[in-house]
Amino acid sequence: MPTPNPTQSTTRKRPPRFNAHRLRETLTTQFAKCLCSIFLTLLLIVGVIMFVLWLSLRPHRPHFNLASLSAASIASPADLANSTISFNVTDRNSNKKIGIYYDAVFGSVLYKDHLIGSGPVMFPFYQPPNNTTVIIADLAGAPVAAGSALSTELSADAAAGRVELRLELNSTIRFKVKTWDTHQHHLHVECNVVVGSDGSLLPESRNIRCPIYF
Ligand SMILES: *[C@@H]1O[C@H](CO)[C@@H](O)[C@H](O)[C@H]1NC(C)=O
Ligand SMILES: *[C@@H]1O[C@H](CO)[C@@H](O)[C@H](O)[C@H]1NC(C)=O
Ligand SMILES: *[C@@H]1O[C@H](CO)[C@@H](O)[C@H](O)[C@H]1NC(C)=O
Ligand SMILES: *[C@@H]1O[C@H](CO)[C@@H](O)[C@H](O)[C@H]1NC(C)=O
Ligand SMILES: *[C@@H]1O[C@H](CO)[C@@H](O)[C@H](O)[C@H]1NC(C)=O
Numbered sequence: 001m002p003t004p005n006p007t008q009s010t011t012r013k014r015p016p017r018f019n020a021h022r023l024r025e026t027l028t029t030q031f032a033k034c035l036c037s038i039f040l041t042l043l044l045i046v047g048v049i050m051f052v053l054w055l056s057l058r059p060h061r062p063h064f065n066l067a068s069l070s071a072a073s074i075a076s077p078a079d080l081a082n083s084t085i086s087f088n089v090t091d092r093n094s095n096k097k098i099g100i101y102y103d104a105v106f107g108s109v110l111y112k113d114h115l116i117g118s119g120p121v122m123f124p125f126y127q128p129p130n131n132t133t134v135i136i137a138d139l140a141g142a143p144v145a146a147g148s149a150l151s152t153e154l155s156a157d158a159a160a161g162r163v164e165l166r167l168e169l170n171s172t173i174r175f176k177v178k179t180w181d182t183h184q185h186h187l188h189v190e191c192n193v194v195v196g197s198d199g200s201l202l203p204e205s206r207n208i209r210c211p212i213y214f
Helices: 004-057 077-082 149-160
Strands: 063-071 084-093 098-102 105-111 114-122 125-127 131-141 163-177 185-195
Touching (some): 063 185, 077 114, 084 098, 084 163, 105 131, 125 131
Antiparallel strands (some): 063 084, 084 131, 105 114, 114 131, 163 185
16 A cells, blocks of 8 residues: 555654654753753853952052152243252052053143143153152253243232142053053142242142042
8 A cells, every 4th residue: 555655654754753853842941941040150250250359459540649859940930941849749559569661751840731741750760569659850940931920920929928839740550460461540639838938838739649530
């Protein structure tokens, strides 16, 4: 009987073949679900470990404090170009395990947003963890045009015994976390200071914290 055989065999075989297919399908989805949950659990564990590592290794920014500043020629703006503005800033890295690489540091002193002194301050250096580095520099004075409004205002402020200046330091830093280095951050420090007619710091500006901007 050659003719009924194929139909019989197909009708007889169809249900088990269909079941096996379904079984294989549910097994596959269950395997995928299992794999997925294992993967998600691993991801969660890795995430928690990374978060704890980040919390314990998170770098703190350095702290800058102004110890002294002197602009001896402040009372005679015409002489500024031929004088220096000196300062002493302490730079504290409070991280217990993280060192900081600094690029060259550049300094500027501004009076009413006008540059009255600038210059290189530090060569590139490495600051170890838990370290305070003293930054001392003499910046070259910049000319203030004699007879200009700025020169008149500066002389008047100096005569009144209160000149508000801004010392800015900029550099690029990288944190050294154990063996791997993090990416670069542009560092910008601003000390808002007040000097008297002799160009030295008024008591209110002594040992002030200088805010930093990344
Ligand atoms: C700079 O200031 C620091 C902190 O006050 C001080 O220890 C250091 O002797 C000063 N250095 C100079 C050269 O003035
Ligand atoms: C700058 O100072 C030097 C020495 O103190 C002096 O010889 C020179 O004439 C001054 N220059 C100006 C432009 O004041
Ligand atoms: C940090 O350094 C100071 C002295 O510079 C030292 O007394 C202190 O024990 C150090 N702290 C740590 C945690 O190393
Ligand atoms: C800070 O680090 C510098 C450079 O390594 C070192 O010369 C200086 O003695 C250190 N200061 C302290 C207080 O550890
Ligand atoms: C710091 O400022 C000076 C003068 O504005 C500029 O020439 C220099 O490129 C700056 N450095 C960084 C690292 O931003």
